[in-house]
Amino acid sequence: MAINLREIALKEEKLVSGHRLCAGCGASIIVRMVLNAIDEPVVVANATGCLEVATTIFPFNAWNVPWIHSAFENAAATIAGVEAAYKALKRKGEIDREIRFISFAGDGGTYDIGLQALSGAIERGHRAVFICYNNEAYMNTGIQRSGATPRGAFTTTSPAGKAIPGKPQKRKNLTEMMVANGAKYVAQASPSHWRDLMEKVKKAVNTDGPAFLNIYSTCPRGWRTPDNSAISIARLAVETGVWPLYEVENGKYKINYKPPKGFKPVEEFLKVQGRFAHLLKPENAHILEEFKKDIEEEWKRLLSMEEATNK
Numbered sequence: 299m300a301i302n303l304r305e306i307a308l309k310e311e312k313l314v315s316g317h318r319l320c321a322g323c324g325a326s327i328i329v330r331m332v333l334n335a336i337d338e339p340v341v342v343a344n345a346t347g348c349l350e351v352a353t354t355i356f357p358f359n360a361w362n363v364p365w366i367h368s369a370f371e372n373a374a375a376t377i378a379g380v381e382a383a384y385k386a387l388k389r390k391g392e393i394d395r396e397i398r399f400i401s402f403a404g405d406g407g408t409y410d411i412g413l414q415a416l417s418g419a420i421e422r423g424h425r426a427v428f429i430c431y432n433n434e435a436y437m438n439t440g441i442q443r444s445g446a447t448p449r450g451a452f453t454t455t456s457p458a459g460k461a462i463p464g465k466p467q468k469r470k471n472l473t474e475m476m477v478a479n480g481a482k483y484v485a486q487a488s489p490s491h492w493r494d495l496m497e498k499v500k501k502a503v504n505t506d507g508p509a510f511l512n513i514y515s516t517c518p519r520g521w522r523t524p525d526n527s528a529i530s531i532a533r534l535a536v537e538t539g540v541w542p543l544y545e546v547e548n549g550k551y552k553i554n555y556k557p558p559k560g561f562k563p564v565e566e567f568l569k570v571q572g573r574f575a576h577l578l579k580p581e582n583a584h585i586l587e588e589f590k591k592d593i594e595e596e597w598k599r600l601l602s603m604e605e606a607t608n609k
């Protein structure tokens with residue numbers, strides 16, 4: 299299971315350069331890490347969204363693996379169908395290779411419009427890895443809020459102003475929904491902690507059943523952040539408790555990062571992003587307090603789940 303950086307560096311890239319994702323987009327970094335962590339041949343289904351449109355502008359294609367475009371709502375159904383066909387061919391003795399199946403979708407395609415297909419695929423027990431590259435809004439169509447958008451964030455459909463201070467609701471806890479849905483392996487990861495991320499990918503593809511990875515994906519355009527900050531901001535999200543790294547294997551919780559000296563102040567994460575600039579103004583102090591409370595409650599919950607499931 300160990301990750302060897304030299305071996306990874308020598309591997310052929312499976313998402314090649316020349317795609318048109320924005321400079322500093324987290325999505326391409328994540329896809330390269332995911333695909334480089336897998337040794338077996340891979341088939342990918344990819345929902346509509348930034349990753350899909352920017353990597354497959356006709357007549358060009360940046361994917362070095364079999365790749366299927368799915369609608370915004372059904373990447374999980376697409377890969378479930380491919381996996382079912384593969385199993386049937388294996389049963390008939392027409393194929394004997396080990397192949398892995400992955401669907402990639404943004405948070406819009408996972409938390410919201412793709413949730414039904416995802417939930418069904420997990421319930422039916424398809425052996426596939428469902429990956430959300432989570433940039434916390436509908437970026438491809440111009441930064442609209444999604445179920446993953448955190449409380450207080452500015453988006454074009456939750457603009458911060460006199461009427462509302464950014465998105466009023468806290469984000470949906472999709473990772474927990476996937477645990478409750480019965481996925482065999484569920485994890486949250488961040489590209490800032492690349493070894494942790496790649497080990498989780500290896501575990502996910504080797505799970506005999508559905509696996510779900512929720513991966514934090516910075517978006518310079520939607521988050522109003524500099525192009526060179528994808529990794530540093532993802533790291534701050536982990537170090538401030540905004541994006542806890544944890545995994546749930548057959549119902550057992552494991553927190554993968556516990557800050558040795560406690561979490562950094564969340565302001566360090568917020569102040570480097572234009573989407574949160576208004577939260578640091580005195581008139582929005584109450585939203586900032588709620589934001590902090592959301593983090594504390596989730597952390598407490600995770601600690602107690604870890605304790606309860608490892609007795």
Ligand SMILES: Cc1ncc(C[n+]2csc(CCOP(=O)(O)OP(=O)(O)O)c2C)c(N)n1
Pocket residue numbers: 346347348349370371403404405406407408411433435436437438439444
């Ligand atoms: C059924 C349907 N509704 C709306 C759209 C328009 N649409 C295309 S991409 C997109 C947003 C995708 O957001 P997300 O899944 O979060 O991926 P991102 O673009 O942020 O990477 C929308 C609304 C669509 N293609 N299909």
Ligand code: SF4
Pocket residue numbers: 318319320322323324325348349352433437438516517518519520
């Ligand atoms: S808008 Fe955001 S998610 Fe889309 S390509 Fe640009 S940086 Fe990536």
